[in-house]
Amino acid sequence: MESFRQAFELLFPPDKELLQIIGVTLKMSFFSTLISCLIGLPLGSLIGSQSFRGKSFIKKLIHTLMGLPPVVAGLVVYSLFTHYGPLGRLNMLFTVRVMVVAQVMLITPVVIGLTSSFIESASKPVIETARGLGFSGLKTARLCIGEGRSSLFSVVLNAFGRSIAEVGAVSIVGGNIQWKTRVMTTAIMLETNKGKFSFAIALGIILLLIAFIVNALASFTVRENADG
Amino acid sequence: MVEIKSLKKCYGDRTVLDIPELVFENGTVTALAGANGSGKTTLLRILAGIIKKTEGSVKTPASVLYLPQQCYAFRGNLIKNITLSGADEKEASVLLRKLGLDNLASKKAKSLSGGELQRLALCRILSKKCELLLLDEPTSACDARGAQLVTEAINDYKEKYGCTVIMSTHSPALAVNSAQRLIVLGSGRIEADGAPSDILSSPESQWAKSFTSGWKI
Ligand SMILES: Nc1ncnc2c1ncn2[C@@H]1O[C@H](COP(=O)(O)OP(=O)(O)O)[C@@H](O)[C@H]1O
Ligand SMILES: [Mg+2]
Numbered sequence: 495m496e497s498f499r500q501a502f503e504l505l506f507p508p509d510k511e512l513l514q515i516i517g518v519t520l521k522m523s524f525f526s527t528l529i530s531c532l533i534g535l536p537l538g539s540l541i542g543s544q545s546f547r548g549k550s551f552i553k554k555l556i557h558t559l560m561g562l563p564p565v566v567a568g569l570v571v572y573s574l575f576t577h578y579g580p581l582g583r584l585n586m587l588f589t590v591r592v593m594v595v596a597q598v599m600l601i602t603p604v605v606i607g608l609t610s611s612f613i614e615s616a617s618k619p620v621i622e623t624a625r626g627l628g629f630s631g632l633k634t635a636r637l638c639i640g641e642g643r644s645s646l647f648s649v650v651l652n653a654f655g656r657s658i659a660e661v662g663a664v665s666i667v668g669g670n671i672q673w674k675t676r677v678m679t680t681a682i683m684l685e686t687n688k689g690k691f692s693f694a695i696a697l698g699i700i701l702l703l704i705a706f707i708v709n710a711l712a713s714f715t716v717r718e719n720a721d722g
Numbered sequence: 723m724v725e726i727k728s729l730k731k732c733y734g735d736r737t738v739l740d741i742p743e744l745v746f747e748n749g750t751v752t753a754l755a756g757a758n759g760s761g762k763t764t765l766l767r768i769l770a771g772i773i774k775k776t777e778g779s780v781k782t783p784a785s786v787l788y789l790p791q792q793c794y795a796f797r798g799n800l801i802k803n804i805t806l807s808g809a810d811e812k813e814a815s816v817l818l819r820k821l822g823l824d825n826l827a828s829k830k831a832k833s834l835s836g837g838e839l840q841r842l843a844l845c846r847i848l849s850k851k852c853e854l855l856l857l858d859e860p861t862s863a864c865d866a867r868g869a870q871l872v873t874e875a876i877n878d879y880k881e882k883y884g885c886t887v888i889m890s891t892h893s894p895a896l897a898v899n900s901a902q903r904l905i906v907l908g909s910g911r912i913e914a915d916g917a918p919s920d921i922l923s924s925p926e927s928q929w930a931k932s933f934t935s936g937w938k939i
Contacts (some may be wrong), residue, residue: 516908619792620794620796623796625788626788626789626847627807628785628850629807641797662789
């Protein structure tokens with residue numbers, strides 16, 4: 495109960511630092527989701543719809559990467575961007591950008607894997623029907639996306655959910671710097687470590703709330719455009 | 723004309739289709755029969771270019787339409803499901819009336835029953851022109867009345883465009899009422915090839931026997 499009261503106090507009126515943390519969190523999750531979907535949706539569709547040599551190997555690889563521990567992704571990105579690393583000159587370590595890089599590394603395999611298995615199973619009858627009607631490849635692809643948009647949409651939401659909830663990678667490469675790279679999850683970790691459990695839980699409640707609102711808004715827009 | 727030469731389709735080391743030679747003349751209607759798993763769908767899919775053959779050569783006309791065995795309902799109502807393939811709404815309504823679906827025209831296609839969906843999928847196919855029409859069990863989900871509407875629609879389409887028709891079926895009625903030729907497949911090979919009435923009345927035809935064996939009145 496104490497946590498709920500604290501969560502309420504943080505939100506009404508909104509705490510300045512909290513707002514900034516939420517802003518960073520949303521910005522990071524938005525770009526991570528956007529970039530991993532821009533890469534993962536087309537690539538996943540391609541893998542799901544084509545048959546080629548080495549496909550089963552690629553699928554195994556993707557499934558392995560889907561289970562990549564976030565701290566490992568964080569370490570890899572850290573060692574790439576650290577001062578003496580190959581990309582050290584970019585001076586990006588401990589920025590939101592590099593947090594996005596680490597998250598894209600984590601989330602893209604998930605988007606590819608989910609998209610390709612969706613396309614493989616659900617799109618088969620659509621493809622057979624469309625090709626039976628003599629439709630072009632482009633029209634067939636458009637139909638597959640149109641027919642499967644709610645599934646593809648849940649892939650996007652899944653990516654967003656992972657991004658907003660992830661803590662291991664972003665704390666390594668972002669450094670949890672106040673007013674700069676601190677996000678909801680790393681803030682929760684910090685408060686927990688300080689022993690302020692109820693405050694940490696308050697932040698957790700707010701994080702859940704954000705995730706819920708984003709999901710609700712997103713599925714509302716989709717339902718608006720669906721059917722017909 | 724459709725020409726098939728030494729056609730083989732294998733899955734792993736299993737040969738599911740093996741046809742040394744087969745020709746379908748222009749403007750003919752052929753029914754394909756045979757037990758489940760005899761290779762009817764495989765043959766139609768190869769002719770439609772949906773799957774690749776393992777060996778041999780297949781020649782088909784430029785414009786081919788193919789109705790899959792598993793019919794699919796796209797999002798939207800019945801009219802939209804037909805206009806999506808290029809027809810206008812008026813043509814769509816005419817086709818729906820023809821197949822007894824006009825009272826459902828503005829319903830969602832996803833809500834149709836199996837037999838209704840099958841007729842809708844046929845409407846969608848018949849709204850386009852072609853030289854070769856491939857139908858995979860077009861009456862399998864229909865009741866007697868539905869099957870009759872489907873048969874009439876196929877016959878009228880054939881009259882109108884003079885296309886070649888190849889359709890698989892388990893229905894002797896469809897074979898007799900629409901086709902001049904009946905080919906019976908068994909384990910991927912041609913078991914019989916001739917006039918439907920001849921094959922159906924032939925005492926040694928396994929396919930013909932399979933219909934009478936279960937009857938007891
Ligand atoms: N993708 C596939 N992989 C392996 N075997 C298949 C595949 N598709 C069809 N078959 C096999 O090919 C045979 C012929 O199938 P099919 O052409 O669908 O038969 P029919 O349409 O006459 O019932 C069946 O034994 C089936 O199990
Ligand atoms: Mg079949």
